[in-house]
Amino acid sequence: MTKGERTRRRIIDSASELFAKSGYLAVSLRDIAAHAGLTHAGVLHHFPNKEAMLLRVLSRRDEVNAPLVLGPDVDPRKLVDNLVTITERNTGTPGLVALYAKLSVEATDPEHPAHAYFQGRYRILRERLTEAFAVLLADRPGPSPAVAAQQLLALMDGLQTQWLLDPDSVDMRAAVVSFTRILGLTGPECPGPTDQS
Template structure:
């Protein structure tokens, strides 16, 4: 690859990232159905055909936005390979991180509600995401149980579903409260009450 080709490739990647950032904001503001590719293109300073060069359909853009968010958060969640109580703590830390990313929280909350419709392009994505989120929490609670850190009577499967539901519900409350709800604080208090060790 020549230096000129490398520059072109880097420029293309930067433009793709810019499109994803603007699309993330637009989907958060207007939802998937209300967002317009032409408006996203205008915000990026490119033509509608220019946007379609990077993302040929609105569905492909939406899925790229969702996958990008998961990739970034997944890498952060896996740093140091936390398990058990440490993994649960990292989930609470994610709530703290999200408190500084209103656009992403808004996007997720709007799309998760829209995607309950079976014909929504992100329906399969959210079904899969909730399944893997609960499975990850079940694993963390199971590891905490095996380490003797979980209070008697706390079932990892039930606790995992409660935790994911609490995380999502807190995000909606946080958005509606003008971002004043202490998502991480409430989440920590919930998990702390389930453990026999400091959290």
């Protein structure tokens, strides 16, 4: 591992920690640089701009969550479980949840650097969920697998906004589990992995 790679890693670790604690806007390049042990100009030698660092932080998180949903070997029932698990896990990292929520909406602007990234991300997620739901919902009344996929993704995103605004107002996990149950994606037996998390 070269010196540059080590420095880049230090920078991203610092950015990740500071972003998660205080959000993207409240943290300056000078803050990150100081935390990583160099000047803000030094940081910008390794990343073209602040936003590129943010995207790097987020994509590193995707490397953790993506296999739970997009992996080749997750069967439909397990995929639904994993979505609940991700929702649970999100409850522990409000900083990162806020970052993702902010970026996905900002990226709504076609000129935004992350526009294509999020377009592709949602398209792939919808496709993957549609496939899984087609199996689980075969011949059930209610929405088509494609619509159910849109709905579940939208629900998860929208719940985050309400939860970030007022954490006590919403139980994200309960709302997601409840939705999978009315759709018929989950049996009424057990709400997921465990009830305590």
